[in-house]
Amino acid sequence: MENNYSYAEFLKAVGKNSSSLQAEKLLNEIYLDLFLKHIHREQTKKRLIDLIDLALDCKDESAFLMYSERLAKLEEND
Numbered sequence: 001m002e003n004n005y006s007y008a009e010f011l012k013a014v015g016k017n018s019s020s021l022q023a024e025k026l027l028n029e030i031y032l033d034l035f036l037k038h039i040h041r042e043q044t045k046k047r048l049i050d051l052i053d054l055a056l057d058c059k060d061e062s063a064f065l066m067y068s069e070r071l072a073k074l075e076e077n078d
Contacts, residue, residue: 044074 048071055063 041074041078045071048074 048067051067052064052071055061055067
């Protein structure tokens with residue numbers, strides 16, 4: 001899931017493959033990759049929030065700090 005697509009790369013690929021079917025396939029691959037990354041990030045956020053809530057309920061300061069830091073780093077990358 002670590003594909004990094006650029007507009008220039010897309011145009012190069014479309015230029016090489018004059019077939020609109022190839023261009024559509026590449027574009028679908030890009031959209032699917034972006035969608036999967038979005039879903040993964042949202043699930044990770046939800047899991048971290050649930051873990052933070054549990055740490056608060058259990059009064060576990062070290063777990064709270066750890067999960068809060070992970071969530072902050074995740075949101076930093078958004």
